[in-house]
Amino acid sequence: NVDHTWADPDALRGRFAAAMSAMYREEVPLYGDLMGLVRDVNDEALNRGTSQTNTRSSPESLAAERHGAIRLGTPFELQTVRRIFSVLGMYPVGxxxxxxxxxxxxxxxxxxxQVQSLDVNPFRVFTTLLRPDLIQRDEARTLAWKMLQNRKIFTDALLALLDVADAQQGRLDEDQAAVFIPQALQTFSWQHLAASTYKEYQILRAEHPILADIACFRTAHINHLTPRTLDISAMQIAMKEAGMNVKSRIEGPPARKCPILLRQTSFLALEESVQFLKDGNARDSPSPDESELIQATHKARFGETEERGAAVTAKGRQLYDKLLSESMSRTVGLSVQAADAVSREIFRRFPDDWSELRQQGLIYCEFSLARKPAETPVSKRDEKMSLLEQLIDDGIVTFRPITYEDFLPFSAAGIFQSNLQSQKGLDLKPPVSDFEGLVKALGVKPMDMEDWYAQAQRQSLELVGRELGFGEQ
Ligand code: OOG
Ligand code: NI
Incomplete structure (x- = not known):
């Protein structure tokens, strides 16, 4: 049908994120309070005029959620989620x-x-997948796997619409999209009725709370949403003053003049009531009788906020990882205040000046033409200076750090752990990363984030070059 008009994925993502936000505020009212605090803190930062030079979003879109997170159990779940997000213009990165x-x-x-798409709506979802191969004890591993095989987190209507989208080059029309969004949302909603018996829950919980959280429920509940703040230190204080049970330390690099990567904090997961099946009751009944249930609680859902800074290059990341690991090993057992002081001291070795960061090749930048030079093409004047440095020096080209749009594994782990009331890791088989395993489970290779930032920088330089008339002789 040539008259078909397809829904715009960026617009759909905006609608989906707004619906998700409304659902989450309804399910976790404290999260609505957090959003209010973020708005106040951002207004204040904008009024002070201290907002970062690398803030790309408009003030209105600032307080909108930058990300959410889900935890999945099987390759089928991950692949299906990939298909859902693809309709919303979201693709795996990193x-x-x-x-x-x-x-x-x-x-x-x-x-x-795409940068334009991020500007329309930046919503993204940090998506973890269980690696049963790393679980040491057979009983827990086998039980988790069995339960994950039996659960159904996608509605039939949703699966049917994904097939329709596949047959339409990944697109939906408006009527289909109007069904798709609420159906997709159900996958990420909270269900008070668990998929497991209380005994199964206890077995998995005893192994590690994360296993119970992934395997015992009927949906892949969104476990937090995260609006962006311009001043995370102020947020940490504001959350405490509002009486929230706040994570003791801000994850990520210590406070700096020139923010890099991302800093995050959260209020801790709340105790929520859950109904588990009593042993021996049929688990496929959608509404079991009261007498077949056990009332208990589970902690999963929290609220987070983050401050984003400049994306760092491979060289910058190496330095960050080195300083982070040094600071993690030197702050063990210290009070929050003492730990912060130590890590601030260690991170002094990461330059804190935009020009220096750029010249040392530690951050990615977007370059643009500030003014047309008197003579074109520009020729090199100083042998010791690159042409680009000369153009910047002459005020012809300016630069702006590119915002980091991704995540940090140790920050993510810190967020996980503070919300699971379990500082200890699991008794794991020797940890090895398994990129190939994730690719196989996902069905595609995630985009390399390094390439993504390098390309954004290169494209801006190419544009400047064209504007200056290079490559035309
Ligand atoms: C994901 C935690 C990771 C972040 O902001 O680093 C994350 C989770 O708890 O499932 O969202
Ligand atoms: Ni998060």
């Missing part, structure tokens, strides 16, 4: 190995991969 922090999981992030 590989995160969480076994380094004692968690039997690895992850990718589904997000827009």
């Amino acid at each position: 590989y995160y190995d969480l076994s380094v922090a004692g968690l039997p999981m690895h992850a990718t992030c589904f997000r827009p991969t």
